[in-house]
Amino acid sequence: MAFERSDKARTAILKRLRSQHAPFEDAPPHPAEYRPVTLEPEGDLLERFRVEVERLSGKVYAAPDSESAIDFLLSILDQVGDVDSVMGWETLPIPAIGGALSTKGITMIVPLARREGRAEVLRASESIKVGITGADAAFATTGTLALTTRDGQGRLPSLLPPVHIALLPRGSLYPRLEDWLHEDGRYALLQSNSVVFITGPSRTSDIEMQTILGVHGPAELHVIVYG
Amino acid sequence: MQIKANDFVQSATIAIHDITLQTALDRGTGRGVNGRIAGMAEANHAAALREQARASRLRALHDMPDLLEQFEQKFTERGGTVLYAEDAQACNELVIEIARQHGVHKIVKGKSMATEETGLNHALEDAGLEVIETDLGEFVVQIDHDTPSHIVYPIIHKTREQVSALFVEKLGIEPTTDPGALTKAARAYMRDHFLSADMGITGGNFAIAETGTIAIVTNEGNGRMCSSLPRVHVAVVGIEKVIENVDDFGTLVQLLTRSATGQRLTAYVHMMSGPAHVEDEDGPEQMYVIFLDNGRSRIRETEYAEALACIRCGACLNTCPVYQNVGGHSYGWVYPGPIGAVITPLMVGIHNAAPLPHASSLCGACKTACPVDIDIPAMLLRLRADLVDEGDTPAVITGAIKGWRVAMSNQALYEASGKAASIASRAIAEDGQLHNLPGMLGNWTKNRDFPAFAPKSFHELWRERKLNGKR
Numbered sequence: 001m002a003f004e005r006s007d008k009a010r011t012a013i014l015k016r017l018r019s020q021h022a023p024f025e026d027a028p029p030h031p032a033e034y035r036p037v038t039l040e041p042e043g044d045l046l047e048r049f050r051v052e053v054e055r056l057s058g059k060v061y062a063a064p065d066s067e068s069a070i071d072f073l074l075s076i077l078d079q080v081g082d083v084d085s086v087m088g089w090e091t092l093p094i095p096a097i098g099g100a101l102s103t104k105g106i107t108m109i110v111p112l113a114r115r116e117g118r119a120e121v122l123r124a125s126e127s128i129k130v131g132i133t134g135a136d137a138a139f140a141t142t143g144t145l146a147l148t149t150r151d152g153q154g155r156l157p158s159l160l161p162p163v164h165i166a167l168l169p170r171g172s173l174y175p176r177l178e179d180w181l182h183e184d185g186r187y188a189l190l191q192s193n194s195v196v197f198i199t200g201p202s203r204t205s206d207i208e209m210q211t212i213l214g215v216h217g218p219a220e221l222h223v224i225v226y227g
Numbered sequence: 228m229q230i231k232a233n234d235f236v237q238s239a240t241i242a243i244h245d246i247t248l249q250t251a252l253d254r255g256t257g258r259g260v261n262g263r264i265a266g267m268a269e270a271n272h273a274a275a276l277r278e279q280a281r282a283s284r285l286r287a288l289h290d291m292p293d294l295l296e297q298f299e300q301k302f303t304e305r306g307g308t309v310l311y312a313e314d315a316q317a318c319n320e321l322v323i324e325i326a327r328q329h330g331v332h333k334i335v336k337g338k339s340m341a342t343e344e345t346g347l348n349h350a351l352e353d354a355g356l357e358v359i360e361t362d363l364g365e366f367v368v369q370i371d372h373d374t375p376s377h378i379v380y381p382i383i384h385k386t387r388e389q390v391s392a393l394f395v396e397k398l399g400i401e402p403t404t405d406p407g408a409l410t411k412a413a414r415a416y417m418r419d420h421f422l423s424a425d426m427g428i429t430g431g432n433f434a435i436a437e438t439g440t441i442a443i444v445t446n447e448g449n450g451r452m453c454s455s456l457p458r459v460h461v462a463v464v465g466i467e468k469v470i471e472n473v474d475d476f477g478t479l480v481q482l483l484t485r486s487a488t489g490q491r492l493t494a495y496v497h498m499m500s501g502p503a504h505v506e507d508e509d510g511p512e513q514m515y516v517i518f519l520d521n522g523r524s525r526i527r528e529t530e531y532a533e534a535l536a537c538i539r540c541g542a543c544l545n546t547c548p549v550y551q552n553v554g555g556h557s558y559g560w561v562y563p564g565p566i567g568a569v570i571t572p573l574m575v576g577i578h579n580a581a582p583l584p585h586a587s588s589l590c591g592a593c594k595t596a597c598p599v600d601i602d603i604p605a606m607l608l609r610l611r612a613d614l615v616d617e618g619d620t621p622a623v624i625t626g627a628i629k630g631w632r633v634a635m636s637n638q639a640l641y642e643a644s645g646k647a648a649s650i651a652s653r654a655i656a657e658d659g660q661l662h663n664l665p666g667m668l669g670n671w672t673k674n675r676d677f678p679a680f681a682p683k684s685f686h687e688l689w690r691e692r693k694l695n696g697k698r
Contacts, residue, residue: 217448
């Protein structure tokens, strides 16, 4: 019944909008090229990315290759302590991570929180302290990671656990958000129904504008840039 | 939400004398202003970016019906459902209908001004549904049966001591005024609700027509939880939120966060273009977008259409000397501050919000702070003129305007009244300030001083100069 009213509302609203004299006939046309919001970064991109992420209390590790990336990952898990299981993307950019974890006795869980299993999986996932993901891109001037959801790249590992570790191939680091958004980002938005930009750990300033980290999302964000 | 905008003067007067509120506002608005200034200062030519952002909003308002249809087509192709609501009640009924169809009992809700506008929470509760606000500020508002007083910082009017007392009472925590401990308590309380909720409701900061994408901008992560964990996700979005393409989004989202909190980007920007794919490991099985009109389409055809360009960053609130002193509740409806003083009369009817266009010193700080350069002072003036035309103006103001008109149209009378004001004011002034003006002028000096008039008027000085042969 309410849905039928929606159809009527749709017709009425669109008709009203179309019958009006549309405002802002003189609005400036599309710019030939959009001005990016941040200045072109000077110097080393990775260094700038590190500065921006660490300004937000995240951590960035520069690993020369995927083997040392795994070492960084394991040492972060040591720091967290008492980690016997982690959750993560099924398709991590460094496949050898699975083996490295199991030799340490750590179980990697890929939560399938859909359909009938949803509630149970969510409950079971609640006790897991660490989520491991890749990242599709990162932007240096804002200290941002871009993660797209698709088969093998779930939403939960970067959201539910208090610690999020992201693996970023060095070649996926872009100077600015706009450098990715115009082509690759547009494609990602058309392919995936859930894309998220992550800029630092979860935070709130609701109480007297004091910054507190780790409200609902992860309190810790570690980015391992490798290659 | 109940409209109390006509009580502005009374509410503001109480607010100005509320020490706790003044403490909270001082702590809050100052940081907001400093954040925005720092955030915009390092941008790549802030003025040019504002023009770019403004142009994208104006183009979108011009093309609104086409963009809504384009969004609908894309979003539907991608598996989502688009619904439309003419007004608040229709919107709430749609949400309830969706909940019924999917056998929903528990709802988690992210921050959304549109649903404040429709009073959705009450409607859901009346329909027997359990709804939990999950943004920390909105949660505090919900359990305190209060209303938000800022569009970005809902509890800017509350001190940590007040939040502490509330949590001790409602959540049974040990007393603490540490914002970190208070946040942890709220997180623990909500966690279970997140994991067991059947439906999530969010707003939407932008609806990108090109890709059929709803973007929400959050810091806590509650918005992502609401849109990722439950099996049904509903986004309630004002029709004016539709923008044309991904490039416009890139500019607007960054100016939004820089202007709102000074952040380069908020911790999370979540872009959703439909329910989870079948092969996805998680995510909602159903996603709905409800486009809410509630008066917006009518505003589009008035000379106030520019007000629809607002991206709800709250910068005009933080920077406004009136807002800084009277707080958000004084404005008496959902949208406070300078933009609220424009939008509220337009949405609820000017006679239901007659004091608001006057709740401004027209200093222009709001326009300067606005990331899309909305000319708020000009619209406030126009609204004042509308009020005068419709005879809905306080007698003080109409009387003063009439007197001014008479005096201004006759030079002798003008100069004589100036002389009289000069002599009289200096006679009663202390230290050059008047503390108690007589009659209706006393309204001014109730809350501030008025400087005494100069001994000689400009006209007199000018005549003397000419007599002395100077130019």
